[in-house]
Amino acid sequence: MTVVRCPTCDRPVEWTEAFPWRPFCSERCKLIDLGAWAAEKHAIPGEVAETDDGLQRGREGDDE
Template sequence: MKPVTTVKCPTCEAPVEWGPQSPNRPFCSERCKLIDLGAWAAEEHSIPGAPLEDELFSGDLPPRHH
């Protein structure tokens, strides 16, 4: 028998078994999944990287200094 892999829910850190018995994985529940989705929609989460500008309008924008 294979050992069960357990991960922490990214929202509440509850243990979640990684398998078909946990359809919302890596989240423990639909509620935690929706909380995380709301955080992305509110731009509370982001993926680091270089900022992108739309090439069509980039000439119209003032230069950005970081």
């Protein structure tokens, strides 16, 4: 059996049907992580994107 750590609280989680929110230990931890993505606390690194108005958008503080 494979066991992983919950990305939110670090509890061990069995990678089985018994844990429907895997890799999270609970729905609460899953929603905490989703909220962090929505609040832009997590980001996938990449190139700066150019918007339709011709401005470049990137990290916080670069939008002017």
